[in-house]
Amino acid sequence: MEVFLLLYTHPFWAAGLVGAAYLLLLAIYRLWLSPIAHFPGPKLAALTLWYEFYYDTILHGQFTFEIARMHREYGPIVRISPYELHIDDPEYYEVLYSRDSPRNKYEYYVRQFGQPKAAFSAVEHSRHRLLRASMNPFFSLARIRRHEPKIQALADKLCKRLKEFQNTGKQIVIQHAYTCFTTDMVSEYVAGQEFHYLDSPDFMPQWCETLSGIAKAGVFFKPFPWLHSVMKCLPKSWVARVDAGMGLFFSFQQRCANLIQSIIDSENEQPGKSADNAPSHPAFFHEVLKSDLPPSEKSAERLSQEMLIVVAAGAETTAKALTWITFHLLDKPELLQRLLDELQRLDPSQTASLLQLEQMPYLNGVILEGLRLSYGISSRLPRIAPDRALHYKEWTIPPGTPVGMTSVFMHHNESVFPDSHRFMPERWLDIDTRKHLEKYMVAFSKGSRQCIGMNLAKSEMLLAISKVFREVKFELFETTVEDVTVAHELFLPFPKVGSKGVRVIIRS
Structure with missing residues (x-):
């Protein structure tokens, strides 16, 4: 008492x-x-999400490497948090990322981006399937090929801009140029209007830094999603003065909203009239507005979130792959010469179409190897089987359990990709070997939630690589392999702190 x-x-x-x-x-x-208490893994990780926070936030993007250590100690399946499992077995990837069975996303993971209405962030399988059904036709390979002249024109423009730096001795961070190219391409394709970032005299380094900043900020927003609401409440002009990158992000966000509104207005205009700032031609979002989606999925707010995700993701990941390829070709001149020899032999007049470029073995080997070593999204991608148990070897995974796998682990599995850290386009040349390896190439993920922009990204890379290296003579400037080696995994792969990126000088 x-x-x-x-x-x-x-x-x-x-x-x-x-x-x-x-x-x-x-x-x-x-x-x-807990239903997953019997799975192996560190007890501290099973106790609290602060374990992940420590490795990703305090140690700056080290949780993926800690997961790799867990697998070395505990085996191919480990418990990495109170709620989540991770598997490192390339044979299981197509089971987890199934095309036929329903897979939900893990809300804890997708909330870091603050765009809950976009298809990428759709948690439920049913909603994602509804949204993707309206999007898939526009991103088919046949549809991309119809847009080939515009991709060709932007690749030519990229070459023209790079040539402006010939013999100036000025160093260029090549990822800045590639990011302008990919941003202009994606924005033109989905909205019918380029952002014209390639016209920027210095290739807008702050834009590339902003996209990287969005990815890096996820480690804060994932455990504290309410920070998104706080950011929205702060005066944008004040935030821009404190952080110029965030100011550019707000401008990008507003530009997406304005473009979507202009598309909606153009669809609602009477014949013979045109809305202000209307796109130059019908584009992806016009198709969405004409689709059978319910009105709530055609709102300006949802579509502006969709545009932000599609443009940001499509620009950054493709530009990274192009950057990684550029380094490795310049670092190993014999590989570059082999590529140039193939292009000269199969396309002496430099008029090859996308269809013809897709048939060039070494060019495609270069691109596949660049995708493999740049990973696409480098973090784990958790999936949930909502209504049935998953089975991995002798383990039964309860329904509703988030389970992730990681492209970095897949692409560096030595049993699949021997000497995996080495850039080797020739590993893809044999047709049967290529078919086998493509099963384990997951830069675009797999299954029903595979990256929708895969065909556009590959087309951009084919045309850019085939043109840039024939028309522009690069020379690396104070750049080493460490500048293209992942040292910090923050949704996207980042090199060591202090890296100045892949820098080049343009010669005549």
């Missing part, structure tokens, strides 16, 4: 005792009673 009286007269003690009891019971549940 005296104990209750003491607690009643000392409420802070009472609150502390209740809190301690709650934490004790939570620890008991997570360690011994």
Whole structure:
């Protein structure tokens, strides 16, 4: 009785005792009673999400490498958090990322981007399937090929801009130029209007830094999603003064919203009239507005979120792959010469179409190897089987459990890709070997949620690589392999802190 009286007269003690009891019971549940308590892994990771926060936020993008250590210690399946499992087995990838069975996304993972209405962030399989059904036809290979003249024109423009730096001695961070190219291409394709970033005299380095910043910020927004609401409440002009990158992001966000509104207005205009700032031609979002989607999925807010995700993701990942390819070709001149020899032999007049470029073995080997070593999205991509158990070897994974796999682990599995850290286009040349290896190439993921922009990205890369290296003579400037080696994994792969990127000088 005296104990209750003491607690009643000392409420802070009472609150502390209740809190301690709650934490004790939570620890008991997570360690011994949870449906995934029997899976191997560090006990501290099973106890708290702060384990991931420490490795990703305090140690700056090291949780993926910690997961690799877990696999070395505990085996191919490990528990990496109170709720989530991770598998490192290339043979299981197509089971987890199934095309035929429903797979939900993990809300904890997708909320880091603050764009909950976009298809990329759709948690439920049914909603994602509905949205993708309206998007897939526009990103088919046949549809991309119809847009080939525009991709050709932008690749020519990229070459023209790079030639402006011939013999100036000025160093160019080549990823800045590639990001302008990919941004202009994606924005033109989905919205019918280029952003004209390739026209920027210095290739807009702040834009590339902004896209990288969006990816890096995810480690804060994932555990604290309410930060998105805080950011929205702050005056944008004030945030822009504090952080120029965030100011550019807000401008990008507003530009997406304005473009979507102009597309909606152009669809609603009477014949003979045109909306202000209307796109130059019908584009992807015109198709979405004409689709059978319910009105809520055609709102300006949802479509502007969709545009932001599609443009940002499509620009950054493709530009990284082009950058990685550029380094490796310049670092190994014999590989570049072999590529140039093939292009000269099969396309002496430099008029090859996309269809013809797709048939060139070494060119495609270069692109596949660049995609393999740049990973696409380098973080794990958790999936949930909502209504059935998954089975991995002797393990039964309960329904509703997030399970992830990682492209970095897939692409560096030595049993699949021997000497995996080496850039070797020739590993893709044999037709049967290529078919086998493509099963394990997951830069665009696989299954029903595979990257929708895969065909556009490959087409951009084919045309850019086939043109740029024939028309522009590059020379690396104070760049080493460390500048294209992942040292920090923050949704996208980043090199060591202090890296100045892949820098080149243009010669005549």
